Amino acid sequence: MDGLERFLDVAHFMAPAAVTTLLVALVSFPGALTVAAIVTVPRIHRIPVISWLADQYVDFVRTTPLLLHLFFVYFALPFVGIRVEPITAGVLTLSLHVGAYQSEVLKAAYHAVPRGLVEAADVLGMSRLVRLRRVMLPLALRVALPGLANSMIEILMDTVILSVVAVVEIFYSRTLYFYQFFAGRIESLILVCLFFVIIGVPAGRLVRRLERRFTIPGSGSEPARIL
């Protein structure tokens, strides 16, 4: 098989796995948002004990590796009777992990709405709904949207971790190809890179555009970023 032929062959082989990668990311995003919402509410309202726990959870996720979380969910939890499919373990781990980061975004978004402003809207006689729609959401979304968009890219990139528990996403499919044909290692690696560059570069530009768009001129308040 010559170079181009091999390339196309590998691409053909990896295509379904690329779709899996996208699907895993798509499913994990709402999962992460759910986690983020659950964690953020007590963090904002300062409920004793529970908000402390929520803070610890976020700190915990921020200081421990994603890979270890996945190992824990997939290899350790079965020993206490929780047994899940690799792909479920992956989605669960991604949701729990990225959710903690998103919670930081949501918290920043919440704090981007000054209390005084809410009171001002009250004084103007705005109804709860109008107040939410006209005052709170616009300010909060400015901060939240770029951060959340960024976390979507983050999830997509993190899906490659699932290869270690043999989920046939894009990165693991290159291993499978090699085991089957003992060839194409460089080609498959290039294709993986292309996949992420083609999606990630434009998406990253979009996020940075959102950030610039949503920075209120002169306010010095910038949209929340997660790393």
Added chain:
Amino acid sequence: MNEQDLQRLLGYVPDLAGGLFYTIVLTPIAMASATILGVLFAIGLNAPRRIIRTPIQWFIEVARSIPELVHVFIWYEAFAIMGLVLPAIAAGIGALTVVFGAFLGEVIRAGVLAVEPTQWESGQVLGMSRWTIWRRVILPQALRTVLPVWSSYYISMYKATALLGLITVPDLLFRARGLASQNFRHFEIYTIVLVLYFIVGKASLAIIRRYERRLRVDVPKSEELTLLRHPLADHT
């Protein structure tokens, strides 16, 4: 907990301690080299000529859109196929240097832009060369400005080093997998390792935050003024 449990747990210590050593040492090394690369990128991004800026911009954009794990395999596997066989640890540090160097390049560049442009002129009228102005005036201020962001990347780097276990660098996670595959006590071992990561991570964060406060001198708030006295200051 009985005698046997204790015996077993103690049996983990040499392995986990060895792994912990790698995990703790890898982070500052990789972060130091990533910071150096980031500084070089930032200087390049600030170059007056487009022919220097544009390729660096592209490189950064591409590098940061590729997952860390893929970077690691580029260095470990692709380079080897092309004839450059690197020891796993070197490949891993190289990969993390590139990824984090790309991120830090942009961060540091933002810090450079935040330095008052008049600072360049101050250096110039003192007769400083371009390089001296970078080294003595611009970079010290830019790096101080980005320190809080840098610290977050430090912790990200700490987490990312766990990927190197996948290419046989004997770090904490690698040792944990080894132990678990011997005695099948995954829950116990991974719990211990999670706690270890958490403790070391929290401690690193606390240490960094302390230095951060000490280094932040440019805009002292009044109550901090006393903290900001220079170490050389007289004790009178």
Added chain:
Amino acid sequence: MTSMTPAGASPGPGDDIPAVELIGVSKRFGSNMVLDSVDLRVRKGEILVVIGPSGSGKTTLLRCLIGLVPLDDGRIEIDGECVVDLRRGHPTPSARTAEAIRRRKLGMVFQSFNLFPHRTALENVMEGPVYVRHAPRDQARADAERLLAQVGLAERRHHYPAQLSGGQQQRVAIARALAMKPEVILFDEVTSALDPELTGEVLAVMEELAEQGQTMIVVTHEMGFAREVGDRLLFMDQGRIIEQGDPRTVLDAPQQDRTRKFLSKVLHTH
């Protein structure tokens, strides 16, 4: 007017050489002619005070002199050495040579102080000697301490700029310029950013320097300083030197209409 020999400067053959000489210096920003063929000579030890309305090109004049802004035309000589000559048919020295000369001979103090915020007062003053002149640290420190004492800030030497008042910062900036032992120091409205009660302490330092024979080009709106300390007053408008001479003469009996108008405005608002 006979030239006064400044105290401390020994008379010698070199004294005939002007500290600074500009011949036909022009600068435009786009279509805006900011310096229009300026000729100027500053004697060693002279205190030249430059006044003029905002936008008249005073800052640009200083910045061209010290090399922060490139000229479009003309020649500049510093202490007898040419740093740039863009007149047709004249050779101009290399940028490197020009920079070396300026580095040795000129210093500048800005309106906005521009101290290094991450270094203490003492470190700010030591920075040039140590990292440009490569002077030994101990000696640089001793010099810097002496200079800070001279500007009345010995006690504050370990403070950071943000911990100092504007007047104190500006005095550190002057000490920083002095540490390089420049032949000529350029002052660009160094008191304009200061509260009125703080300008006095800075002007006092400058007056003392003048008494020591330091050559200075001072752009300022402080007419009192111009009158009392200046050896010569120069009025600029629209990139040209309109009038110059003994400060008292120019201030009390200006020859030109534009000078008169400007002075009446300035003196009324003060």
